[in-house]
Amino acid sequence: MNRWEGWHKVRYESELAPHFAAEIASIPGGDHLYSCIQCGTCSGMCPLSHHMDFTPRQIIAMIRAGFKADVLSSYTTWLCASCYSCTVECPKEIKLTDIMYAAKRLAIREGVYPKRFPIAVLADEFFKSVERNGRSSETWLLTRLYLRTNPFKMLKQAGLGMRLWLHGRLGLKPESIERKSELRSILKALEKEHMIKRKGNTAPLKEVAS
Amino acid sequence: MSYIYFPGCSLQSTGKPYEESMQAVFAALNIPIKELDDWNCCGATAYMSISELKSFALSARNMALAERQAGAGNSADMVVPCAACYLGLNKAHHYLAENPDLNAKIKGALGVAGLNYSGRARIRHPLDVLVNDIGMKAVTERVKQPLKGMKVACYYGCQLVRPYADFDDQHEPTTMDVIMKALGAEVVDWPLKTRCCGGSLTGTVPDVGQRLSYILLREAKKRGCDVIATACPLCQFNLECYQSEMSRKYEAPVNVPVAYFTQLMGMAFGLDHKKLGLKRLFVPVHAPAAVGGSHVAA
Numbered sequence: 363m364n365r366w367e368g369w370h371k372v373r374y375e376s377e378l379a380p381h382f383a384a385e386i387a388s389i390p391g392g393d394h395l396y397s398c399i400q401c402g403t404c405s406g407m408c409p410l411s412h413h414m415d416f417t418p419r420q421i422i423a424m425i426r427a428g429f430k431a432d433v434l435s436s437y438t439t440w441l442c443a444s445c446y447s448c449t450v451e452c453p454k455e456i457k458l459t460d461i462m463y464a465a466k467r468l469a470i471r472e473g474v475y476p477k478r479f480p481i482a483v484l485a486d487e488f489f490k491s492v493e494r495n496g497r498s499s500e501t502w503l504l505t506r507l508y509l510r511t512n513p514f515k516m517l518k519q520a521g522l523g524m525r526l527w528l529h530g531r532l533g534l535k536p537e538s539i540e541r542k543s544e545l546r547s548i549l550k551a552l553e554k555e556h557m558i559k560r561k562g563n564t565a566p567l568k569e570v571a572s
Numbered sequence: 573m574s575y576i577y578f579p580g581c582s583l584q585s586t587g588k589p590y591e592e593s594m595q596a597v598f599a600a601l602n603i604p605i606k607e608l609d610d611w612n613c614c615g616a617t618a619y620m621s622i623s624e625l626k627s628f629a630l631s632a633r634n635m636a637l638a639e640r641q642a643g644a645g646n647s648a649d650m651v652v653p654c655a656a657c658y659l660g661l662n663k664a665h666h667y668l669a670e671n672p673d674l675n676a677k678i679k680g681a682l683g684v685a686g687l688n689y690s691g692r693a694r695i696r697h698p699l700d701v702l703v704n705d706i707g708m709k710a711v712t713e714r715v716k717q718p719l720k721g722m723k724v725a726c727y728y729g730c731q732l733v734r735p736y737a738d739f740d741d742q743h744e745p746t747t748m749d750v751i752m753k754a755l756g757a758e759v760v761d762w763p764l765k766t767r768c769c770g771g772s773l774t775g776t777v778p779d780v781g782q783r784l785s786y787i788l789l790r791e792a793k794k795r796g797c798d799v800i801a802t803a804c805p806l807c808q809f810n811l812e813c814y815q816s817e818m819s820r821k822y823e824a825p826v827n828v829p830v831a832y833f834t835q836l837m838g839m840a841f842g843l844d845h846k847k848l849g850l851k852r853l854f855v856p857v858h859a860p861a862a863v864g865g866s867h868v869a870a
Contacts, residue, residue: 389624390671409768413780441780444617445730445768446659450742459735466621480776488618492630496612498581504775522813526586529852533585540610544685548633551681552625557674 378428386425388559389464394456398422404448404458414438418448418458425461434469438462440481464558471556480511493549496539501532574604575701576638576650578611580657580805586813587654587805589849593834594653594698596847600714600838601706605651608638614652614660618772625677631664632678636689648693651701653834655804659731662695666736697732698834699747699803700739708754716842718756721860724836725760725797726752727788729807730768742766748801748833755840760797764788769810778817785810786818789826799857801833808832812854829855 387393405417416424416438424433433439439462448458466485469475475482487506491498501523508516526532539545575598583591598605611634613619615627635650642648652658668675669691682689702711726748733745740747745766749759769788773781789811792800802808812830819825831853838848839859850857 390667390674409784410773410780441773441777443730443768443771443773443781443784445771446734447730447768450735463620463624467624470622481773482621484772484776485618485621488616489622492613492615492619498613500581500585507776522817525854526813529854531586531588531852537581537584539612544687545612545630545633547684548629548681548687549626551684552623552629552677555625555677557624 373429377431379430380428382428382430382433383426385468385558385560386461386464389460389557391457392461392464394454395422395425395461397454398426398456399454401453403451403453404456407447407451409445409447410441410443414441418442418462421465422456422458422461425465431474433465434472434474435476437476437479439465439469440476440479467556468558471558478511480507483507483510495537496542496545497537499533499535499537501534502536573647573649573705574606574642575696576641576648577605577607578614578634578638578650578652578657578661579607580611580614580652580654582654582656582805582809586809589835589852590653590805590808590832592847592849592852593832593838596843597834597837597841598698600841600843601702601710603701603706606641608634608650609641610637614654614657615664616656616660620660625674627660628664628667628674629678629681631661632668632682632689633685633687634661635665635693635695636682636687638693639688639690642693649696649701650693651696651698653698653803653805655697655729655732656806658695658697659734659736662736665691665693665695697737697739697803699732699751700737703747703750704739708750711751711837712754715755715840717840717859719752719836719840719860720756722757722836723760723796723798724752724757725762725792725795725800726765726833727769727792727800727802727807727811728765729802729804730766730771732803733766748803751833751837752801755837757836757840760792760795762791762795762797764791769807771806771810774810774814778814781810782814782818782821785814786822786826789815789818789828790822790824793824793826793828797828799829799831799836801836802830803833815855827855829853829857831857 387395402419405411405419411417415436442462446459615630620627638650639648728745770781770784835848
């Protein structure tokens with residue numbers, strides 16, 4: 363029994379990951395991260411910031427301070443719709459959208475992403491479909507998304523699917539390229555490569571979102 | 573000059589009317605265009621969330637194929653109607669040009685499959701090609717049934733003009749406005765031209781995503797538009813296909829036709845409505861009454 367319900371919100375320096383900022387900054391152009399002046403233009407421009415658990419400005423501050431567990435398990439990065447408003451408006455030319463991508467990829471590599479959260483599942487299914495066939499098939503992608511997250515939602519969307527089909531806008535044939543082996547050999551050559559350089563010791567990730 | 577058409581995964585399913593109308597309009601203007609042979613996914617948003625390197629490799633394969641298809645010494649201009657593909661390919665183009673290490677890695681991977689990417693391929697959007705290569709004079713001359721009296725809200729969406737496009741302004745794009753005016757339509761002044769429609773959030777987190785689309789529809793309606801013109805298959809899908817769901821959910825019902833700008837061009841050119849995929853839209857677009865009042869039922 364916790365005497366004070368907010369106890370878990372207190373952060374100690376020992377929990378921080380000192381190399382986190384360097385990891386994120388290792389993407390091309392990522393070192394602009396260090397010049398953030400915390401003006402909040404990104405959060406002001408973001409059409410989704412009011413739905414996020416941390417605003418984009420907070421995320422940048424947290425990355426620099428080493429709040430790895432909190433950033434990687436947050437919903438903010440997954441809610442980012444990649445509209446690039448923040449990126450084009452940032453007075454310090456920080457590529458915020460690309461930093462959000464970097465955080466997403468790191469969260470997947472570390473296994474701390476919200477596993478049943480539909481956005482992450484969609485990305486995962488999209489990735490697999492393209493690895494397999496070279497193209498994504500919208501219909502099958504959405505079917506797998508609903509099966510993995512909320513099968514009941516599929517029933518709710520059946521009406522929309524039917525309408526699309528009646529209007530000739532629903533492809534039922536799984537899409538695929540012809541020279542799959544050519545593409546596979548290209549992707550295989552990059553299998554072990556990562557753009558984010560991992561830096562030595564990082565503090566253990568205690569909170570894993572489910 | 574001949575163009576290489578990159579459809580991307582949407583234009584041959586939910587975005588079918590975009591492909592149909594773009595090809596009809598390009599044919600009407602005698603612009604030679606040929607589909608890229610064995611194109612693959614551009615490595616879009618969802619893919620980039622998993623592996624950025626592979627996403628660039630996917631784009632690079634397409635660009636390498638385009639260079640090969642164009643032939644040595646010829647320009648390799650790819651016409652990419654989908655805003656997400658346009659951004660994905662353009663992003664790879666920029667990243668590979670600016671980062672030698674990355675370039676070497678991707679080139680090495682392409683080399684395994686016997687492909688070569690020199691950086692010669694150019695990523696173009698149909699808006700860019702129509703306004704800057706073909707020119708408004710040719711478009712105006714082709715107009716047979718001007719869209720007189722039709723009030724159009726031009727919606728560019730986010731990934732088309734941000735952050736790599738060089739053919740239009742990031743904050744106040746005008747290429748689509750220019751085309752619509754050339755068709756005789758009245759362009760509605762509205763401030764949400766490049767505000768995000770919600771992207772794939774409309775399907776994954778509907779309460780959040782559909783609210784973003786709804787904000788756009790409500791504002792466009794408030795400004796008295798007859799139709800919203802779009803240049804992206806996901807924007808068009810989000811704005812049109814969830815309207816009945818949004819009307820149930822939110823304060824004011826919305827019922828606004830959302831068409832591809834190429835469909836409106838085809839209407840003004842007097843092209844067969846079947847070739848423009850107008851019957852594939854959920855909310856029918858009405859041709860202005862002044863020119864005969866024909867309309868297409870959904």
